[in-house]
Amino acid sequence: MSKWSTKVLSALAIMVVLTGSAVQAAIINISYANVQTATNVTFTSNVQNISPTGPINLATGTFIRFGIAVSVTNNANPEFGSDWVNAGGLAQPANLGLALINMQVHSTDPTGAALLARGTAGNPAISRAVFNPTYSWALTDPGTVAGGEVGTPSPINAGNAGVNATTPSGVAQLTYFAVTPDTLFTGLVYQVLSAAQSVTLTPEVVFGSTNVWSLLTPGTVIDGEPGSPPSYTARPLSAAFGPEADVVNLPAPLVINAPEPGTLGLAGLALIGLVGRRRSK
16 A cells, blocks of 8 residues: 555544544434323313323224423533533533424324314314423424324424523523423324224424534633633534434324224224334434
8 A cells, every 4th residue: 555545544534533523413302292082172081191102092083182202312511511610600511402393293194084183273272282381492383283284384393592501591491301301292182083094193303493402612711710601502403424413213103093983992092113213314
């Protein structure tokens, strides 16, 4: 091998090492929350808590509702325990969380003929995402509800555009859904309208419109005192190939079966494909 080739390979190796050390791919984990069935749309009659791991059928006329829980992992904060913090700056979190999320729930029955998302004409207040009041968002939108689809064309979304890392509330926003799963929203209500049908509901994260917090500039220290504070940016999920590609882990689709009248009573929900899917774009 020539000296020139050796130098090129050495340079490439250094580039790979440096790139690998600088890249951190975040992982967003999505799961179901508060899955229930009932015999009325307000969920005050025959309410049952349903585990999203077991097959259950729904009789015609039955209602089902569920929410979504989220966690962000593998998104460590380089500013945790930094010189700026040790010089007296406000403690920064070890892990960074969710800045913005956009979601849709797709249906194999988009018109809602067999399974209706109860947010269409006559039911404007039903089947709208109800966001967890624990979290303070600058913007929220429960999304479009039409037929059997939720979030199309306007997704369910919640997010913050910026944070002040020198205030406790700003630091708290940086940690939204970091590491520990919590409920993002509840309240998606569907009704079985047709017997002998099977409908699949598939939650999806809109990859290009979902952001996690990332350190933009580290804090500085001047003469042993805190100088400029750290700043953070709402970083869009990366679809790049390789270790820098962020990952969204989605739950198995919900498959709702409505048996023939008289064959089965209220039982709930059938889930097919119980192995969670992993998606990175």
